[in-house]
Amino acid sequence: MAYPYGELDTLVPAYATTIHKSQGSEYPAVVIPLAMQHWTMLARNLLYTGVTRGKRLVVLIGQRKAIGIAVRGGNMRPRWTKLREWLAR
Template sequence: MRIQAGLRRAPRPSSDGVAFVGMPLIVMRNDSLLGLYNGDIGIVVPDRDHPGGMQAVFQDALGEIRAISLSRLPEYEAAFAFTVHKAQGSQSSSVTLILPEKVSPILSRELVYTGATRAQASLQVWGSPEVLSAAIERSARRPTGLAKRLQRREMICP
């Protein structure tokens, strides 16, 4: 967040005061008409058709590049770094998983697994061996009672 705040203060061309050329962004809300979905990653580039304007480019599953004006995008945020939760459903060639300095009750085997499996080619894990070991030993499984409710047929399905 401090990096992002510093970059926002730096003088850069921007039509809305937030985005700038070269900024990676993550889509936060689905827009099926544009074919953009929560977690899609793009890069802000100059808009060749509108001098001074900006657009975001996205690569689809087939490798095709699409450019969309920033004004048409659904809600988005800068994506220099983001949480494992926001990364779910996304892939990246390179991932750095940064662990907290101390053991945390919310850091679990499942969270580490989800973060690690976002990497397609390389993964770096930054943190102490003790924190990583504690995370791997902790399971986030929570008793929901769903299996019992289904067995007792307490849930009604249309």
């Protein structure tokens, strides 16, 4: 798309970052790509973190199957912590 010189001030730079690096931040708009090719990243907690970064607009782009796996938490692994032992002390 071509912009006339007089409209160049209406363009706003866009940046990309990872969900991991965005934790604790908030953005006006967030676009989250979800694809089966990256099935190891289809985790509910990552999707939740990504969605909650968007202040006004969140767009999910991807395959229905990938979004379904992420929503259901199909790739969740158990966390191995010693929290139970520490709390029992």
